Amino acid sequence: MVRKKTDCSRRERTTAIKIKCLNLGSDTKLQAKHEAFSCDKAGVAETPEGKLLINVDAGFCGDRGCGSTGAIIRDSNGGFIAAAYRFLPYVLDTPTAEACALKEGLELAKQIGCNKFILQTDCMAVVETIKEEGFSAIAAATIYEECFIVWRYMMEATIEHCHREANEGLANDVALLSNE
Template structure:
């Protein structure tokens, strides 16, 4: 882990020297933890021997032992709101909790994505979980959370997400392919009735996706 932190600091230094990009301290730490998690996963024996990138793009992957994974997504409604969906699963792939909500306003797509991540971070923070991996299928959002700064309203919402991340002792925000994020997209499309939450047992309309994710 010390080596990963040193490598992330070196990359941050190079970005400043050559590109004048000053990454955040949280982004540097998150990059180090991401490298460490990927290193641990790379050491695991893959039964079917397929490349890791291919596996990630084909389907959902379980988080490391003792971690939980929170997949997040958003949909834009023509009725003037953003529908958000989030689901928590444990290291065995078992359902823990799920939540849908709606945020009023005519938002742009990338702002809607940032709002849904902010909603998920606030929700999981209130549940007092630690060792959390948040996954989203927007690479721009993930990259911005992990260090790319800006001044638009989108970046303002992302700054709120980064502040929320600091309330967790161990947290990752990482990119996942759309094909591995299907369950949250389905949840978000059912947000027209407002805030709803499920624990212990998932709602019926996501059963088939949950089963396919861990098979």
């Protein structure tokens, strides 16, 4: 049975990604060649032809001092390329978790050989820090420094802010996988 894109719930999309991760023998990374991933297109912003869209997000639990990150890469048609998620057993705060999500997205892009992309995050501090060449005076400063070292060699990469509601898609869901 082939489902229409609108028939897939967020839970089904997340479960599909988790199954793909587990089938590849890794619970933290997922790589795949471009394949039909019928649920992904919902909510995907327009991406210029030839560029990939990388969406990153993070979660933070202040009570436990832990967090999680998620990154997903899609092609210009919204098709699934790759995803990664990571559990952060020790993280100071939300800004640090968001910086780790940026790093996760950049590492995934580097891993698949991608340097022509639009990176989206719902954390304006991440966008501003990268646009200010990685300078930061917060606890995540060393993470930003590492990210900017990678970023400056990605000549055709751009970073932009997307509103939290727009970022409630798969990157958010993938970040939540780490806590399950």
